[in-house]
Amino acid sequence: MFGKILYPTDFSEPSQKALDSVRRLFQGCVEEILVLHVFDRRELRNLATVGGIIGKYPIDLDEEFNRLESEHLTKVKKIVDDLKSVGFAATGIVREGIPLREILNVADEEKASVIVLGSHGKSNFEEVILGSVSEGVIKQSQQPVLVIKRDTRRRG
Amino acid sequence: MFGKILYPTDFSEPSQKALDSVRRLFQGCVEEILVLHVFDRRELRNLATVGGIIGKYPIDLDEEFNRLESEHLTKVKKIVDDLKSVGFAATGIVREGIPLREILNVADEEKASVIVLGSHGKSNFEEVILGSVSEGVIKQSQQPVLVIKRDTRRRG
Numbered sequence: 001m002f003g004k005i006l007y008p009t010d011f012s013e014p015s016q017k018a019l020d021s022v023r024r025l026f027q028g029c030v031e032e033i034l035v036l037h038v039f040d041r042r043e044l045r046n047l048a049t050v051g052g053i054i055g056k057y058p059i060d061l062d063e064e065f066n067r068l069e070s071e072h073l074t075k076v077k078k079i080v081d082d083l084k085s086v087g088f089a090a091t092g093i094v095r096e097g098i099p100l101r102e103i104l105n106v107a108d109e110e111k112a113s114v115i116v117l118g119s120h121g122k123s124n125f126e127e128v129i130l131g132s133v134s135e136g137v138i139k140q141s142q143q144p145v146l147v148i149k150r151d152t153r154r155r156g
Numbered sequence: 157m158f159g160k161i162l163y164p165t166d167f168s169e170p171s172q173k174a175l176d177s178v179r180r181l182f183q184g185c186v187e188e189i190l191v192l193h194v195f196d197r198r199e200l201r202n203l204a205t206v207g208g209i210i211g212k213y214p215i216d217l218d219e220e221f222n223r224l225e226s227e228h229l230t231k232v233k234k235i236v237d238d239l240k241s242v243g244f245a246a247t248g249i250v251r252e253g254i255p256l257r258e259i260l261n262v263a264d265e266e267k268a269s270v271i272v273l274g275s276h277g278k279s280n281f282e283e284v285i286l287g288s289v290s291e292g293v294i295k296q297s298q299q300p301v302l303v304i305k306r307d308t309r310r311r312g
Contacts, residue, residue, distance in 0.1 A: 001184055002181055021300060027157055028157055028185070029158070029184070029185035113181060114181070130294070130295075138294075138303055139286075143305070144177060144303060144304045146301070146302045146303075147294055147300060147301045148300045149297070149299070
């Protein structure tokens, strides 16, 4: 029996695919699903810098941050509600910070039994590309990590 | 609910640790555990070559192969019996071949829902070293892969 499983999501398609597998695999086998989104403020700063350099738009960082934060909260809440509607216990967490670090922190704090990650695609060699956050989690987490493939087509 | 899970083992300590986690996590949540050992005949050849070069011992490859095969069958059977004794359905498989390739083949043939792998240790950077077979399985398998850490001590 799995205790709490931690499902970090960046709302990307691979993350969504991983969630589909979570719903299928863990039905009846998990106490609670923690849905985590880490909001990386650095991205916002990069955006502001680019905006400043090319002079295309002025950006109010605080306003933009609040807008994005509320957008992320809504998305996490939707995932949590969907999970609850099919019988899971689920809790949403939104954090600001560096995604890799926050995923590891939450996994430790919440004593997650497993971290579930989606893979990002396939390279020219038909191998799965993990993405740097996933690779970091696999290498640095103390918890077991379940890597879920986006593409389940047969190898050539 | 997990269907069949594939647990490949090289009988190493990280493999054993992974098995402990399997027993803890999947109790009541899995149809069957497939215990796979792949016997890599190339290792035997290397041994014979080294033996020949340094002239230390003559080696009868066929005899040695039969001896090892029977030893591996015994070890796999012991794991299967242990799993059965705590209530799991379990089946043992011993194959000859290249480990990565055979793990992927068995996962496909048996329609495993998850492949469970142990990690091999930590580098100087306190990161988990996966080992080339594990890395290959993560990158090339179609199935979700559960990576289980050997060392669960707190990061520094």
